[in-house]
Amino acid sequence: MSDWYWIFGNLKWNSLVFFHAFESPSASEEIAAGAALMVILGGLWLVWLLTVKGWWRPLWRDWLTSPDHKKIGIMYVVVALVMLARAVAEAVVMRLQQAVAVNDPGFLSADHFGQLFSTHGTIMIFFMAMPFLTGVINYVMPQQIGARDVSFPVMNAVSLALTTAGAVLVMVSLVFGQFETGGWTAYPPYTGIRFSPGEGVDYWIWAVSLSSIGTTLSGINFAVTIYKERAPGMTLMRMPLFTWTTLCTAILMIFAMIPLTAATAMLALDRYAGFHFFTTDKGGDMMNYANLFWLFGHPEVYILILPAFGVFSEVIPVFSGKRLYGYTSLVWATMAIAVLSFTVWLHHFFTMGQSANLNAVFGFATMTIGVPTGVKVYDWMLTMYRGRLRFTTAMLFSVMFLVTFVVGGITGVMLANPTVDFATHNTLFLVAHFHNMLIPGLLFGMIAAMQFWFPKAFGFRLDERWGKISFWCWSIGFYVAFMPLYALGLMGAMRRSFEWYQPEFLPYLVVAAGGALLILCGLIALFVQLWVSVKHRDQLRVPAGDPWDAHSLEWMSAAPAPEWNFAVIPEVHGREAFLEAKRDGTAYLPPERYEDIHLPAHSAMAPLIGVGALALGFGLTWHIWWMVAAGFIGIWAVVIARSFVTDTGHVIPADVVQREHERWLELVRNTPAVDRGVEQQSENLGHAEAVI
């Protein structure tokens, strides 16, 4: 214990990543130092930009303290995109390392490689996928059910703050010390204190704990919102499918995050306080961790995939110019998947040595999920059948999802068989399988969502040309990067390998690396698309709000929507509420009467809790106890202070609402309704000619 322990905890000079690059220069250390430098420069650039542009105040006032679900949703997506960039970059580095590491140590150190797959996996799941889908849900779902906000708007902001604090903690690990090397699953006893002393596992524990608490709160928020805030007339069986998948996801979030929080808390007790939950001695049992982790982990994959299913169920009918085929089937299939997802977790460790009958039960349960999933795929296909398909970027990603997801489904059914799993567990076959599910089934869904709802959120469409370039790079890149991994897995190539001993693997690894580079191009194209679209936003504007001739309520307002979403809560008469309204000619009629609207007031609670949580996480990781105390006390002080605030809302006077609403109606009246044939041209100002 050094003299400075009371101030800096375990943090020392040489905890700084640059120190190693300086002391023992090597490619691996330089890459690490470069990454750290990027984090620091990125942070400094952000500070500079905010200062120069004078954006600090608007950032605080209009965004960070805002309880508006739309802004919270957008902020979630921003976090997700930043983290996506990092995780894809890491993936490319790993692929390059593996391609040059056949009977050769390559350019990375083993330890650095271990950190890379751990951060890549952890980020992709907890800090890319989860924020992305939570953001999309936040943005879309309340508008889709005709609500003004979620049920607990400030808690919503707190969820965002906690998730972001976790993401920042993972970013900070690039600069101070090391991340763990036990993968995104962090199985003990390897991650126990004996085998992994040091801060790495602690970074993981606290980052993931913050995210899982945030997610639990989000789940509660979404479920309650759907139960309580639906517009009059919107019965459960009239809810749009995205709302249905959100409901199922929310329920999964509520139940599935708890085992994870418990597992990370128990692992923390083992590490910090000498407990023996998962140690080998004194009655600890590491396989209890595996059970708890996958009791969360399997439902988690459906948390990831169901919202994307919802997105496809919105995008495909809209761009097919047709109603969704098989609504009832899709609802039941979604619920079936949600329930079954809790009954299969053991398939992640068929190889534990349990009885064959037990394996058979879980294998069979796993396979049954194939039924509702298959039904869904057919439903989407039948939605396109007898439609008039428009291949926008969002639609292209959805179609590519269908094809690619089925390939992943085949290998999923294979892996459900314990016999096949014995031979392929922990190999690249498995890695190929889950990327084959998650890239189409999550990422393509989220990209499609972004293409689809971006004009709603910002008032202008995204550039189609760059969207399509991105689409081709992602799609071809995916196949080139991951098909060879199936073959490698069948040949017995292990996952998490930083070096290889079979020269036969080389060509496959080289091809896979090429695929990863193509994927990187796809990601860059996506960012270029954003840039180009912002630049040309005047030609892409769709102020009337309905650029795609869409079906559900969120499109029945201006783009972007006013803070209060709807001037008057709409009355729902059927399944595709907006479509019905357009047909009856009631979509753009002024209401009889306007009323004052009550909205939640801005609150500094969430960002303050976020700062406290970050201090808590960082302090715990480095054993800086004063910081832990400050963070912990700070958080609860804010919570207590908040409970004395009585003025938690603000009122939008009826005449403001009226003025704003009538301006939009006027705009719609003056905007020529366009045919779908010019949907992607500047004539499309967001007023669709009724077709259906």
Place this chain on the structure above:
Amino acid sequence: MRLARYLNSGGAARAGALLLAALSLAGCADLGFINPAGPVAAAQRDHLWSILWWMMPVVVPLFVLLPLILWRYRYRGAGDYRPDWTHSNQFEVLIWGLPVIIVGVLGYNLWVETVEMDPYKPLPGGEPMQIQVIGYDWKWLFLYPEQGVSTVNALYLPVNRPVEFELTSASVLQSFLIPKLGGQIYAMPGMITKQNLKGDVAGDYIGLNTQYNGNNFTDQHFDVHVVPEASFDAWVTHVKDSGAPALDEKMLAALQVPSVPEAPDLFSTAPDGAFEGVVEQAMVKGTCGI
């Protein structure tokens, strides 16, 4: 660098062709359980392909119909347009029925095969030979109690003779896999698992720990030699007579130190209770880190 060299040597074209090979999954080199060297791997491979075939009735319609639909119903295409068509009883029966039937068949198959290929179930072909396996950081110790020899990172198996492995770990969770022979089972500290295997094609193969356990994880592979019975007996005699050291307490303690052996080690004994001792010790004192 290797990558650059590879691409320069006309590898890019070859790589493209290999991608197609990879797509067919059949283009694998003579490695892994799809090129089996034992009955377990062969059964697993057959099971894998049978699942693929059984999936065809559900996936082929999709792969065939989807492109047709995309073409025929494109925006200015010739297909009829029925925007309000949202339900059909015939289709409902088909899209629920077909997956239910296929999953029923595959599920039945799954059950039968899982019970049939239980790794704890001895394989036919006589009394299995016993081998005890201990996973260390980053090496494997094999004890042959019947023969009275032990090795590190070298596994000799007589061809066509069933073998029963008993496994544990002296470090963290590890996972034992010989890709050419099939099967995989965890080796866990303080616990014992079993795996039955048989090699029916003589040859030299690779064996792995597939569960990440630190920096030298990829070095923890071992040589598997499936040899004719006579050669096996000769090998045992050779180990005993070659002056290899005995596997005593001191040796066992030395193995606890994380390391990667340069070459396989041989020991002329396989003391009773050594394996059980490691299991005991894990439960009492825990396994030790770096």
